[in-house]
Amino acid sequence: MIDVMLDHVSKQFGNVKGVADVHIHIQPGEFFTFLGPSGCGKTTTLRMIAGFYFPSDGRILFGNQDVTNLPPNKRNAGMVFQNYALFPHMTVFENIAFGLQVRKVPKRELVERVERAQKQVHLEGFGSRRIDQLSGGQQQRVALARALVIEPKILLLDEPLSNLDAKLREETRLEIKRLQQELGITTIYVTHDQAEAMSMSDRIMVMQGGVVQQIGVPEEIYNRPVNRFVASFIGESNLWEGTVERIDGKEATVSIAPGLRLTGIIGNAAPACRLEVGGSVVLSVRPEAIREAMTEEKDGPNIMKGTVSISEYTGISVNYVASVGYTPVRAMFVHQGHRLRQRGEELVLHIPKESVYFLGGER
């Protein structure tokens, strides 16, 4: 197991900024994910780790070894590409064996290693099949076996599930996680799918516009987003702009609209958020944190009367958009026994103080 260090790495493509000043230390055996929308710089960062791009600035280290200027075949990193990049006219066995042949591994050892890799990805008995005779999911597993057969120190995966349908994607997600844990291999995973990132990763790096926004464990990224971008990109969030009206001991009250104010705990503020009376701030509240008010608590702080404008029953939950004055509030209830409201009906909501999160007003 080996650690990977990106030491203030940047990549410039002519005038275009690919990524700027990425500084991360990925731990041995860690499952680390680069997450962000299209064009945010995640593939560029991965390609620099693989050796397909060289950084314009900064260093890349695998353990103590500086690999910044090494070509891909000298880095001992296995890579799975989004489109798998398999050789369609060759068999499964030949595809998996390719990296070993290049490395001139003796025949007997080669056969043993290819068979072991086939077993790891549950493709025993598929050795003589041609790639174009396989399903998308099976091709994905060949690509994974081909990366693993060289016994890499690091596994790099670039959106490996994006060509699979929803059900297969979920199965393969579990499969990759199982393999990674079994082999204990340091893994770097690129995706734009936040659910995938949340469920698989030890830590996530969220990127936008070539710049790292936040690095943290999934719970941290979800519950303590550092800015508006992270709060809206990961899961759903109500984001309201307001003005700090009062600061009272451990609590701050923010006015969002005439007659609509919310109180939250000051400790629930992003590091860059300065709370001062009269200052502007963005509040983030997750829909699932909002409750229906009890009949006896129809009035009081953080309790608001809304009128349902959208009501969706999904089987698992009931999702609402309710208008509180002119402010739309998204709420999600998963508990049994909730009486479904239709459009136009009244719904009294309670936003617990603990679930109000303060983000900097400037973002």
Ligand SMILES: Nc1ncnc2c1ncn2[C@@H]1O[C@H](COP(=O)(O)OP(=O)(O)OP(=O)(O)O)[C@@H](O)[C@H]1O
């Ligand atoms: N070879 C290149 N030449 C010029 N610009 C590039 C090149 N590769 C990437 N870029 C630019 O660098 C930025 C980051 O691109 P990158 O491919 O890393 O994004 P991404 O987050 O992986 O997006 P996607 O999910 O669409 O692959 C983009 O603005 C992109 O246009």
